[in-house]
Amino acid sequence: MTINDSRMYFNREISWLKFNTRVLNEAKNTNIPLLERLKFIAIYGTNLDEFYMIRVAGLKRLYASGITEVGADKLTPLQQLKYIREHLDKEKQTLEAIFNEIKTGLAKEGMFIKQVSDLNAQQKKHLREYFLNYLYPVIVPVVVDSTHPFPHLNNLSFAIALKLKNTQDGGVKFAMVRISRMLPRFVEVESGVFVPVECVVGEFANELFSGFEIISYVPFRITRNADIEIEEEEADDFIEIMSEGLKTRRKGEIVRLEIGQSKDNSFLNAINTYLNVDSKDIYIYTMPLNLSGLWELVGSKAHAHLTTPPFNPKTLPPLHDAVDLFSTIENHDVMLFHPYESFDPVVNFIQNAAKDPDVLSIRMTLYRVGKNSPIVKALIQAAENNKQVTALVELKARFDEENNLHWAHSLESAGAHVIYGVPGLKVHAKIALVIKKIGNTLKEYVHLSTGNYNPSTAKIYTDVSLLTSNHDFAKDAIKLFHSLSTGSSYRTKLDSLYIAPTQIKLKILELIDNETKMGAEGRIIMKANAFVDIDVIKALYKASTAGVKIDLIVRGVCCLRPGVKGVSENIRVFSIVGKYLEHARIYHFKHDKIGIYFASADIMPRNLERRVEILTPSLNAQMSQRLMDILQMQLKDNVQMYELHSNGEYQKVASKEKAFSSQIAYEDYVNGIYSDSVENEEAIKAKKLAKRMLRES
Structure with missing residues (x-):
């Protein structure tokens, strides 16, 4: 073939x-x-x-x-x-x-x-x-x-x-x-x-x-x-x-x-x-x-x-004892991995901005926010406090249209500037921008995520998000929101972030091509909800033929056929179905200068060509390591993992090694980090478990 x-x-x-x-x-x-x-x-x-x-x-x-x-x-x-x-x-x-x-x-x-x-x-x-x-x-x-x-x-x-x-x-x-x-x-x-x-x-x-x-x-x-x-x-x-x-x-x-x-x-x-x-x-x-x-x-x-006892999400350092959230973000880029880490800091980010007298502007995209959204309520409060509030409310979010119409009307009534989508494109990007006046200067704070601004689903969906004051990301965020306001997203390009439909697909194809040139030294790991785009699949086939080792962690639909001699024998495809719904998109390319990215976009034509999406590069070593830990722990899973075979059938991964569930392991990992700031018997036990899990992964 x-x-x-x-x-x-x-x-x-x-x-x-x-x-x-x-x-x-x-x-x-x-x-x-x-x-x-x-x-x-x-x-x-x-x-x-x-x-x-x-x-x-x-x-x-x-x-x-x-x-x-x-x-x-x-x-x-x-x-x-x-x-x-x-x-x-x-x-x-x-x-x-x-x-x-x-x-x-x-x-x-x-x-x-x-x-x-x-x-x-x-x-x-x-x-x-x-x-x-x-x-x-x-x-x-x-x-x-x-x-x-x-x-x-x-x-x-x-x-x-x-x-x-x-x-x-x-x-x-x-x-x-x-x-x-x-x-x-x-x-x-x-x-x-x-x-x-x-x-x-x-x-x-x-x-x-x-x-x-x-x-x-x-x-x-x-x-x-x-x-x-x-x-x-x-x-x-x-x-x-x-x-x-x-x-x-x-x-x-x-x-x-x-x-x-x-x-x-x-x-x-x-x-x-x-x-x-x-x-x-x-x-x-x-x-x-x-x-x-x-x-x-x-x-x-x-x-x-x-039922399974619910896991209590943790607020980890440096946010666990943060007095001023904005000052903390200025000093640290903060990556969160939900639902293991609490979604509260994201909610607090918007709520604090709504109340802070020095905050001038809040802009964010809203795709699926839920029926009783504390985030939208905070935006309404901010608008009523005469802050400049801009909300892109995606009315074409399937089966959430009615709920989004309700929130759009409420925001508009409060005085917010509401953008009702972009003609010809669905806005699926997850981004929030807060602009605050400090002395005579303006300071920007950005939140980027693979998941929705919905506290309910944040308890059961695994998603990666980032709180940052990175100036380059902020410049791109401003440019993105301007493009949403003017309806020009179909031709907008960013400088540090990558946007669909103009940049993400080309960037991913470029990254795959770079690994292809490395031959057997190449390494690609891609985690997504769906893998459908034929151009990307063909690029991975070429990479496999060149000897690149490729692992795909795809929860749902996968149109790529792995394990075919001479075409895809170097590609493995896995799917994790468990307690949490795997929703994060993380893309790793070994020889790229950045090396690892997270995105709102799956590998599907609709995401890469017909939606506004964001691909975020990991710009610091600590965050990159954490993202790699997620991928490595999931590839080690022998409890919730299925492998796709070349005949199209999925089979539960069998192993003679000790049972290892990546989802349970990450609960232990987060408990262990949390215990650094909590002195009690349970915390010490959790810390030991986390160290063991990290050592095993």
């Missing part, structure tokens, strides 16, 4: 399916607590929802448009759809088996997921009272007939279909009950006993349909095409057109139907008469639908002992 052979490239959608299979595999892991295993089923289901809403919907549009070839792998949309459907249909059996195993294990621990028929008389009485008091007033029953048409169902709508018999004339009718997303997914009948809400509604549905007898019922759920198409060039008011786009998402084409198993086969035909879903996209389940609802059970406080 050669680098131009289509067999050298894995299909993106198939690669993603295998990533989600790795997520599901974690639910099989009997070495972790039961609710942790259930959590991975919830993540698997949530991932699959988005995959169908965006990727499968997109493939269906391509097929309908007559497109026959879409990628370097040469698979047609129809071939991809066929593989996806067959894979998911087969995996459904695995999913149900794992769920039932976990369900049985939970029952042994006093946590029960039951059907109404499994309850005793007293429990049923309590459940009926709950139905009448809390469900009856808010659910919507509909008898489908000539005067009551089948109602519109929003994306990810959850409902039950019922077959009714008229008690007077014996006539049979079809009905349904819509179940609001505001309702709990499970009803706790008594301590530790949970019943799916659709079972409660179905059991007492006779209260909703006077004059009818309930023959049978079945739950179902739909998925719609949720990809919003925005013609920015035609939009006079981007806010208005984005708002309209959010409304159309609720009405997109139905691309999947999930339905519970029923002895009455007529249900499926009756439902699909109205929905008209392709039979290949109908999935019949013997377990509860809407897997994201399992988070309710995972979060049960009474059963917290069935």
